Amino acid sequence: MTFQFNSLQEMWAMAGHGPYVWTAVLVSVAVLCWLLAKPIMQHRQALKSIARNLQRDGGQLDKEQPKKKNQSTPVSEDNK
Amino acid sequence: MASGRSWNWFHRMGSPRWFYETTGRWLPWLWVLTLALMITGLVWGLAFAPQDAKQGNSFRIIYLHVPASFLALAGYYIMAIAGAVGLIWKMKLSYMVMKSAAPIGAALTFLALFTGAVWGKPTWGTYWVWDARITSMLILLFLYLGVLALQYAFHSREAGNKASAILALVGTVNIPIIYKSVDWWYTLHQPATIKLTSAPSMHPDMFQPLLVMILALYSFYALALILFTRAEILQRESKTGWVRELAQQAHPAQSAGVTK
Amino acid sequence: MPILWHNVPRKNNQIAEKSLPTESLLTVDELAYERDDCNVFNPINLVVEAGDILQIEGANGAGKTTLMRLLTSALQQTSGSIAYQGQSIAQCRYEYLADILYIGHQSGTKMGLSPAENLRWMSPASTSKADITHALENLGLAGYTDVPCYSLSAGQHRRVALARLATSQAKIWYLDEPFTAIDKQGVKAIEKQLQNHAEQGGAVVLSTHQDLALDTVRKYSIEAHADRGALQ
């Protein structure tokens, strides 16, 4: 197994095919990264908004009654 | 009844919480595996694999193109099976998996098309030809987009799930038909001037990195699917105790702020 | 097919069978329905006997329409059971459906057809032409039997749907706000029809916010589930 190019520049150029190969690589990497980043962001946001809702309900974590009734609290309070 | 116990595993697996906790344990390993395979495969393929006699360096796109194409196709079946399980056994988790599989599959199909098109320019001199396989890949993209569009068109989560599950199933019946008919159409209309399989047997030096990349994408697929599903679980189960507990652990400061 | 698309109720029907001796027309037991993981109303228990007129009461959004649609099997309950003459309606689905009549908020009349055509289409095959004309005329639609429904007023349109009551051979009538847009005389005429039906051994389940002028009406109050408050 040998490095196929004499220099990094040469590898970037790929004997004229560089633009094609590297667009393919960059777009692929971008799409794959997006596919991982998106759920991670969603996960974080979900945790955050659940925590915020809990806080709005009075900060009590009630394991016994997960479906505790919540007297409708004004929505405007939660943007702290 | 005896069968009662043997179905236990099935029901346990259907529990979002079980899924969340189990996959939580797998995740670190999957991350390591995916990144290792991906980096190895890419560096090997882009820098160390010998260049193709006919196509030169442009052939290196194969290391992205072929794995993406494989997973795009396999992903559809995963999505459809998840949908079927959801419809038949009314399993919530299964719908969540289906919903997660749709964007991943669509993105990979897009990648297969994109890398193929970019590859086509240096090799065939054009970005696009109406080849049988390419056409059926395009149709696959449309099927994915249909499932996605349907999912988001409904306000009610349940209705969206059921509708897209039915569509995915109908699509599954159609994929082989589509593939066969497009294949037949192509041979009917025009002699095979361009063959995707340029070389029937690949040199092992070229093939080994390809194998690594295929494995890398499988592992990536599993990782992405699990991540998407976990995010979905959190959103849907936000009213259950265990998710609330998780949220509070993750953001203790916010929850504590109230008592002051 | 039906097995594929319908939950078989989770409770087995021993309970329903036990209740056979009482021979209730309809027995609803701990009926609950979830929409997006959220209960619509508190579990419902009720019994409808032949001869009953049952008025479902409840504030707007309490779940009256949802209940009606569950009872007619247009929706599938999340838990609980509905038994018809002691047998779960999932088991005797077609017998049950043949014995009920449902008129909802949307009445199912076709705008492009005339009242007579609509009624012909919605009535049992055995209904004669004279019966149909008669049913329409009784509801004040004489002279309107052959105009297209889209040139009717709101109340006339509703009357076309209600004319089904006269031609129907169903035992149980489910009527969701039947009096919408109907004038006072119309309301009286329909009330009388309900009473006749009950006296002949049928049963009526209806939801309306108006007070009925009938004295034999039983009432059932339905309440939104506490969950629903929490969601919003």
Next chain:
Amino acid sequence: MPILWHNVPRKNNQIAEKSLPTESLLTVDELAYERDDCNVFNPINLVVEAGDILQIEGANGAGKTTLMRLLTSALQQTSGSIAYQGQSIAQCRYEYLADILYIGHQSGTKMGLSPAENLRWMSPASTSKADITHALENLGLAGYTDVPCYSLSAGQHRRVALARLATSQAKIWYLDEPFTAIDKQGVKAIEKQLQNHAEQGGAVVLSTHQDLALDTVRKYSIEAHADRGALQ
């Protein structure tokens, strides 16, 4: 433009001007409407003063909705005149339209938008966000302000349309069967709103088959034209 699409009423408005001294809000004079060469109702004469609540009564198909649509200028009368503060509404069309509010059988709410968005859209530009929330909450829609309207029950949906009453700055309210699908408490709340509006110098013209619990209501009975009977 408006001249192109509207019949200028055939009577000249001397009569309307003569009635100026009385300063009636709305004067309807020998109003008639023909559909396919056939009069819908007997010519209508009525006067609405500030502070009036006028209930249009009539059997189904008498022509209440038709009258409402004539009054709001959505339909063009065949003969007769409608004058707003002494001036024909064809002449002062935009002033008149700016001063009225119409809620018909179909309420004009968009199913895809939320109640808050619908109300925002249907209210004067000056309405604040708080006003909108307040109007919806007053009608029992707290907690439903941000769900799409198609997931509301029939009565909740109607309440969204009626919430416009609270944000409107119109002088005359035209309400065609406003109480459809509304529960008893809702009816009371709305009746109170009507009364307030009348007390503050506005006027309400409404059609409903239910009896109102207000004592200040004037009634106007509308009758189908004799022609119509002859036709059928």
Next chain:
Amino acid sequence: MMGASGGFSAYVRRDLLLAYRRRGEAASPIIFFLLVSTLIPLGVSPDSARLAELAPGIIWVMALLATLLSTESLFASDYQDGSLEQMLITPQLLVLPVLGKVTAHWLVTGLPLTLVSPVIGVMLSLPTAGTVPMMASLALGTACLSLIGAVGAALTVSLRKGGLLLSVLVIPLYMPVIIFGSASVQSAIDGLNWFGPLAVLGAMLSAAIVLCPLAIAGALRLVSNN
């Protein structure tokens, strides 16, 4: 209740009556077919030799679009006026009324399209050898299209405004039909055996008759409820 009206033939009859009441509209698929076919020469080329090459494909694409457009309203008005709800509670297997509605739909769109297609063939200079295969393939193919389209229509029925969404769901599923449909016409023009593709269309139709009503019934039950 609903007596015979729940069955297959009752629904066929009712939908035919409704179509008859709106004759002007019922004729629209044909007129659409004719009109769009005249757009092609305007947009592309009036040269008859070139049109002849395109004709089989164009005719099939236009037939597909005409069917698609009319599929949209298959369940929509039933949903709005509440008769879909009544259909769901008929004391029969749901597939019967469903098949009835689809049959009526084919009778007022696919069948007239098939009958009028020779005219368009002439307008687009389709070689005469292609006429019979075209009619045969259109007859079978449009029935497939109606069935597949109905699945899409059932899935989007509660979305109120699903015209384009429906196309997106359904067109990918239409692809095999159009391939074999236009192939059979093309083969006949080229003097090849055109029964092969036609047989495939027939097989697809049989499969669709069995499977699509199930999918439609399932979609109506599960999705129209929310």
Next chain:
Amino acid sequence: MMGASGGFSAYVRRDLLLAYRRRGEAASPIIFFLLVSTLIPLGVSPDSARLAELAPGIIWVMALLATLLSTESLFASDYQDGSLEQMLITPQLLVLPVLGKVTAHWLVTGLPLTLVSPVIGVMLSLPTAGTVPMMASLALGTACLSLIGAVGAALTVSLRKGGLLLSVLVIPLYMPVIIFGSASVQSAIDGLNWFGPLAVLGAMLSAAIVLCPLAIAGALRLVSNN
């Protein structure tokens, strides 16, 4: 009443909001455009030389159909839920809300179609010389199509179920647009002057902006008068 909501921009904003709420659907014209464009090679021929000849015409026909399909719902849902009636009694000139609605329609259909057309150009092997003229002509032309289509939509609105009838009314009116639209692309490919046909399109658009709203407003008033 109705305050600012009666005006032009309020209607633009509302309709954009509605489209945004149904994103899945709002993207549909584009996907439809892409999908139908793939039908052509399947039906006609995958040969790129032949496709290149057809490309300008096909792209224009498909853009026309995509606009047409989405035009249908322009006033239909407003009619059904009563907001059309409310629009008719806004204290403003009716042309303002009408123009607002048409503008919003173009923003969610014509504009995206124009932006996505180069992709379809590549798929149908459109020579690169045609790309810019195609986009320019589509931008102007789809605006014309939206305006003309709205006239048809207004006329058919009271018929409840006017999908195909609308096409029949409107397609003949679309013909000049498609002729000049595809002509400008074709001229550019052939190396001729393509500004001429484009200028004609521009002139048609100006005329349409002036006349169509009047016709639409008139149609809406007449239709509601029953």
